[in-house]
Amino acid sequence: MLKNIIKTTFRSFWKNKTVTSINVIGLGVGLATCILMMLYIWDEASYDKHHLNKEDLYRVAIQFNDMRGAPTPAPMAEAFREEFPDVVQSARLFPYPMLESMFLTYQDNGVENTYQEINGYYVDSTFFDVLTYEFVEGDPHRALNRPNTMVLSASLATKIFGNKSPVGEILKVGLPEGDFDYRVDGVFEDSGLRSHVDARFFLSMANTDIGEYVAQETSWSSNNMFYTYLKAQPGTDQMMLEEKLREYYKRQIQADADARGMTMSIFLQPVSDIYLTSDLGFEIGNNGNIMYLYVFGSIGLFILLIACINFMNLSTAKSEKRAKEVGVRKVIGAEKVQLVRQFLGESLLMSFVSLALAIVILLVLLPVFNDFAGKSLQVFQDPWVLLTISILTVATGLIAGLYPAFYLSGFKPVAIFKGGRGGGYSAANIRKGLVVFQFVISVALIAMVLVIRSQMNFLESTPLGFDKEQQLVLSLQSSESIENFSTLKNSLENHQGVKLVSGGSVYPGLEVLQDWLLYAEGTNSDEMRQVHIGRVANDYIETLGLELIAGRSYTDDFTNEELAIILNEKAVKSLGFAGPEEALGKRLIMEWQDTRSEYEVVGVMKDYHFESLHKGIKPFALVRTSKPPYLIAKIQTNQVKDVLDFAESSWKNINAATPFAYSFVDLDFQRNYEKEQRTATIILYFTSIAIIISCIGLFGLAAFTAEQRTKEIGIRKVLGASTWSITALVSKEFLVLVGFAIVIAAPLGYYAASRWLENFAYKIELSIWVFLISGLLAVLIAYGTISFQALKAALANPVNSLKSE
Template sequence: MNYFKTSWRNIKKRKAFSVINAGGLALGMTSCLLLLLYVWHHWNYDKQFTGIENIYVLQNNQQGDGKIFTFLATPKVIAGTIATEVPGVKRTARVLSYTAGGLISYKESGIKKDGLFADPAFFEMFDYKFISGSPAKALAQPNSIVLTRDLAANLFGDDNPMGKTVRRNDTTQLMVTGVVENIPTNTTFRFDYFLPWSIVENEQSWIKNAGWGSNFCQTFVQLKDEKYYSSANGIIKKMINKNQNGYKGEAFMFPFAKLHLWSKFENGKSVGGMIDQIRQFSILAICILLIACINFMNLSTARSEERAKEVGIRKAIGSSRKSLIAQFMSESLILSLFAMITSVILLFICLPYFNRLLGIQLSAPWSQWYFWAFLVGITVLTGVVSGSYPAFYLSSFRPVKVLKGALKTSKGTLSLRKVLVVIQFGFAVFLITATLCVYRQISFIRNKPTGFDKVGLVEIPVEGNLGKSTDLFIREAKNAGAIVSGTGLSQSITQSGNNTWGFEWPGKRPDEQVLIDVLRVGNDFTATTGIKLIEGRQFSGANAADTSSSTIIINETAAKIMKLKSPVGSIIKSGGSPVTVIGVIKDFIWGSPYQKVAPMVLSYSGSSSSVLAVRLNPAKNISSSVRKMEEILKSINPAYPPVLHFTDEDFEKKFENEKTLGLLANLFGGLAIIISCLGLFGLATYAAELRTKEIGIRKVLGASVQGITTLLSRDFLQLVVISIIIAVPLSWWSLGKWLENYEYRISLDWTLFVFAGLITIIVALLTVSFQAVKAALANPVKSLRSE
């Protein structure tokens, strides 16, 4: 207790330095906690399911274009085959997402939400918390539905929803057979209701009749025990080829627990994914906390001469080195405790803003004992790490030298202090460079030509009565002056996903496999989307060849791969049937803007579309055009609330991952600089105090304010320049490796590093100069009157 009383007196005695020390530690701890909460959120994806170690999702490897493509889509028939033919399998379940949004209605109220089709075994495999109903029976009935707590409350209020009937898409009657707790934000399945698999088969005849060559659903396998994995996976790998001759497909079991973090595949093997970002932010969290600890070490050892006499006297009257170490460690732990209390308050205040900034829902487990145990551990660890070197260094002073006034700060201490400052600012330079690089890469991809005009292009999901009235809507919207053209699409212009190996062309080698994107489009496709028609013509509902699906349009890449010298008029085969190329369009980005454009074939959709794309009238106000379209939609499709998606906004969502990376690098890079500058400010303050008399003499002898400011700033700026020299090559190497993940990427040039260096120098200069100018402007009479 005596140690803590003495420590508290020393802390109060040096209030300014104590505030800087505790403030730096508090910022470091808060930054560390925020980053670790983000890491914890992603690390615990799907961990709420028990027995997850025995649950696997099937991945599908297919060869073509000299590569192996890996995707989650599998044939629907593979689940049943696995359940009956593979030993050690406990159960299988098929899942099909319904993310286009379905209308769920009760009486007069209707809500559009995303749903999921699944086999009855789904709830036995994934143990959702049921508020009402039985997991084993919830999806057993053909016309049943399971709701989340929020959706049930929105539809039924306080009434018991069990057994009540709701309508799906204003047609299908469904009985509520279960209510589950709201879905956590860190789970793969983010849906508001669940439907039995039988419904999608009844609604889509092609799904009911789909065989081994149609990959469209996800398949999950639960084993009885991990020991069955090798044998089960070996059988499953041969299953697709065994049931479909000449088809080069290979399904394999991938641990469901790793799906979120290890979703990136190259050449048929998992090579990373979100785990790379998690590692980066874990390292960032540790480094920021270390920067704060370095501040503490620097400031504590900088005041060594001031505390030297205290150490000398205590040793002279019998204090052991062990007791002195305990004394200094006590001070460090007390400051660390204050810093942690401050950081918890800051965390509580900042977390809602942090969530809004990133569009995420992080929450600290305030009520869990392990969270507080972790905080205590961080507090002790920070206190020990930051206080260890000062404690051992200060306690090593020899009392005879100290009391004679012969103590001089050792070169080793100065060298270590300089090294710590260099490390601090080297890390800050790296974070600034990384932030600039991320934003340049995002800007480069964002500004890269997409091949279509996304500004003024609006997409409307085709549902309900709109499915048979798309031509009517386009005509009325044109007459109202809201749009200038419209076309039907099989899926969004911003989302890829439909492709096939089933095209043949003259000169194609028997062993050549090329995966080709397929998009079905309607009339006025090029006029509506702004995609350029290079040669030939586009589809027309008045042309019998188009409506009979015997014509196609291809993109530039497809024409090059097929080596068609005169593409228009060429005849190729689609699924064994001849089709004629009537046009060639310019390549456009369909899917990821980071990948090369794939070969594409367009076919005519006629009146069968899932998305309606319209081009807004540029001569009209956007708000009025949207209002008119909503009025027309309500008149044609009264059961459905109007939904309009602006393509430019949807396209921006493709950069969310990189934006998050850039925001976090920017935010915590800035905090790292602030923490480093706090330490630099403290060191500059102490350096000015030590040289007070020197500054007074120099001023009396005629030194200018500028000269004294330069004198005091020079040493610190030299350290910052050294940190830049060290950080630049390391940044060049690491950012170069990061950019290799993108097929379209910027090149690293010298301006990036010069700009980062200048920012660091300016910030450091402002920090040091404030104290330097203050010292230079001080009255020399006050500093010399004691002489």
């Protein structure tokens, strides 16, 4: 039976080579797209799923007034572990404040090699008892038990030590406070590791550099800089545990919160959910977005569905060619179930032939996609992936073939041999409905592409309130380079291509990691307001081209600038001043633990976007520092290379032991939109694929329609119909269907675009023109596809179509 099905199937394929090619290409591209999206979603959804007892692991986060943040106070982890039996273990993670990278130096046979590395974190020795890391060297339960110890990722260990075991070796870690020796305790595997904590190395928190500072951090209501992780007893109810912890936390901070007029609370986040669902302030790294997984998954399935619809439409459209085959089979005794089995066998076999094409496409495209998306996806990486692909292929064959199988097997032999269709007339209407569905998807995707592109253009063209062009940034991450800031600044100022030089702890595009609670002198402490803080050097405002609307900026002409503060307009309003002029000369109080500092308002600057346009402008202030971790130089447009060469030469003369690292403000600011740019590109490519597959199917369907109406067209031409009128006649039916699709797609596209735009505080207004243009493009694409077949039919010699009559 199986042999007969396969033999008949290949005979049918050979007799209908054009249709078979269309179906195999369509299903192959559809399967490749769907599998690619499945691999991507699988990878994204696997973050933090490797931890032992992952269902019992939580991160504590804070609700502060109307803001939510991931960092918590220092004493929280230990207190929760000691006070609550439901908490089996706890650990803290601490990123060094305002330090983008650290310098690791290894001395090998008298030669020092220095490496600038990002993503290094201080953690408690209990960290590996909470989160699971596979150690290839060392013991995770003993690692970091002693001061000044560290563990490395396998990739970093290989980079520094080669094939040599790093355990027991000493690395010098360069920090703003100086250089400190660390002993390597272990190495963890990071190949294929997917975690929201994307670490290159971990340092013991009980160190000589920050150990004393951490030990002194006993406040529950200020200086939230520690990420707290909890391991609960198996089976512990999250809501009940959260309520207990919240009540305890409330008791610790109640007095301070009431005195400052603050509302503070905590909540728990399952560790396995953080990467895809958490978008709090001060996240450790760049998390994913579960909404994009829904979008990409839907697009992949829709493209595959479009290919399946092509198969259905073309199978039913050519049904008359197989009607006699069905009639003969039924006359000689074939049952309907046998015919269904035959036609389903054909679709399943075609699906697996298409899978072979899909695998070839994936093997070619995966390296390109991996490079673009920063992934390492592989088709054959997991048995479960192969099983899922097999199930998907079978499902594709069944979905594509089920309706044609029942439709074809339902033909009546008597009607067939009398010259009729042998089946009902509903197939034509179903084909029309499926064409409408295809173009609903295509039009909605076109609209999304236009909206995303418009939003990206809006982000790039929106005035930011500062001069982002030609702003060179040098990263001063070591104690030596920070100490030498003034020397380097003076050196760069002597170059003719440099206009101005300053520095700061932040610059536009970086997340501001420091905030203070301030209140104006003469008001009560319960009127404290949260203000984000940037520590800057002299000439910061002038270098970045910020607009000063009252007072002055920081210059060398004034002394005691460390207690001078410059506010933005949002901060002026938040602190209760009527306007910039009223704020000038006023003193602001900052209380932190047992200290009280007073700052005089010396200037007010116009609001500018110090963070990306995902976020609204917040209260922000500048305070002065003479040793910033970043140097910023405004350079002449035509002298970028000369200035870079000079800057590197000056750097090597001044900071010989520290690698030279630079960036530009505009590029760093633009990196905030990389996720959206990547999404836009992916959707654009897949929209193109969806349209191409739809057009391939439409092309085939138009060919069959023209073939069915050959005699009608011949008669019309004999009666004097023009080529244009016949072309319009053939095209009209399909263009009406596309019109229906546009009407349906517009509200769907509007809803999807509105949801996506919710990610931005500043966004475009959705216009009807987006959907009109999308519809017009769809009509033009459809007409271009159909017109070839329509013209071919219109130009055909009517004698050939009527000579048998």
